Amino acid sequence: GENVEQHPSTLSVQEGDSAVIKCTYSDSASNYFPWYKQELGKRPQLIIDIRSNVGEKKDQRIAVTLNKTAKHFSLHITETQPEDSAVYFCAASRGNTDKLIFGTGTRLQVFP
Amino acid sequence: GAVVSQHPSWVICKSGTSVKIECRSLDFQATTMFWYRQFPKQSLMLMATSNEGSKATYEQGVEKDKFLINHASLTLSTLTVTSAHPEDSSFYICSATRSGTEAFFGQGTRLTVV
Numbered sequence: 001g002e003n004v005e006q007h008p009s010t011l012s013v014q015e016g017d018s019a020v021i022k023c024t025y026s027d028s029a030s031n032y033f034p035w036y037k038q039e040l041g042k043r044p045q046l047i048i049d050i051r052s053n054v055g056e057k058k059d060q061r062i063a064v065t066l067n068k069t070a071k072h073f074s075l076h077i078t079e080t081q082p083e084d085s086a087v088y089f090c091a092a093s094r095g096n097t098d099k100l101i102f103g104t105g106t107r108l109q110v111f112p
Numbered sequence: 113g114a115v116v117s118q119h120p121s122w123v124i125c126k127s128g129t130s131v132k133i134e135c136r137s138l139d140f141q142a143t144t145m146f147w148y149r150q151f152p153k154q155s156l157m158l159m160a161t162s163n164e165g166s167k168a169t170y171e172q173g174v175e176k177d178k179f180l181i182n183h184a185s186l187t188l189s190t191l192t193v194t195s196a197h198p199e200d201s202s203f204y205i206c207s208a209t210r211s212g213t214e215a216f217f218g219q220g221t222r223l224t225v226v
Contacts, residue, residue, distance in 0.1 A: 001172075034214060043205060043217040044156070089155060097209045099146055102156045 002027040004092050006103030013080050014111055021106045023090035024072040030092040033066060033073045034100070038087045047088075048075070080110045114140050114210045118218025125196055125225055133191045133221045135206030141186035142208035146215070147179075150203040162189040162206075196225040 003026040013019050025033075031052035036044035050057045050064045050073065057064050061080075066073040077084055090103040115138040125131050135145055143164045148156040160181050161169040168181035178200075180192040189208075193200050205220040 041203075041220075041222075043219050045217075046214045049214060097144065099158055099161055100156075100207070100215060101158065102148075104155045107153075 002030060002092055002101040004090060004101050004103040006090050006106060008106060009104065010107045010109070012109045012111065015080060015082060017080055019075075019077045019080050019084070019108055019110075021075045021088055021090070021108075022072060023074070023092075023103045024070075025092040025101075026071065027092065027094070028071065029094050032093045032095055032098075033064070034091050035062075035064060035075050036089045036091065036102075038089060038105075044089060077108075080108075082110050082112050084108060085110045114138075114208075114213070114216045116142075116206065116208050116216045116218045118206055118221055120221055121219060122222040123224070125223070127197055127225055128195055130192055130194045131196055131223060133193075133204055133206075133223075135189045135191070135208070135218050137187045137208045137210075137216075140208075140210040142189075142210070143186060145183060145189040145206055145208045147181060147189070147191050148205045148207065150205060150220075152203075156205065159191075164189075193223065196223070198225045201225045 006023045034049035037047045038044045061078045063076040088106045091100040093100045117136045119134045145162040147159045150156045159174045162181045162183040164183045170176045183189040201224050206218045207215045209215045
């Protein structure tokens, strides 16, 4: 089955710096890769997603890149703000109606 | 966006009792819902896929007799933790997908077994 690895497990940055989180997946049939932000005790919230027919997608300060050949995808947050502090999860699935397999999570701390 | 509601948000029960958690899609029909379990500071682990009108598909290592899943309608899936023990204490969260869109998560249920 699918296995998703995520690095780093924790990431501390200064406000205004960029943050990059990387994930690799094992199932070559996976074609949908969402990123979720989860605050303590709350539900995961989708922040951006990408499908396998696209190499990069951007939404304001957030971007995701996908390398299908290498089976890895990355989240890039620019101009980080304290409110970006949360746990971020990557996930992979064979379609957005299929089960999501989550990475292990990255705890991002943005210091003012 | 679509709304998925989970109930209860938290529950405390005694060892040996059973607890039922409901997951409802409020404004769309979900033929498939998913149940996840999350331990503190850990990731979401998929437990099972809940299919409307048929048996759930459980992930390897998840006891189907322990975690009973019923998907009685296109808007409701239930997870029953039977004969709960302290090691079952966790955050349980469901998700549902509206056709062609992202997965939407319920707010989660924090189960504490004492």
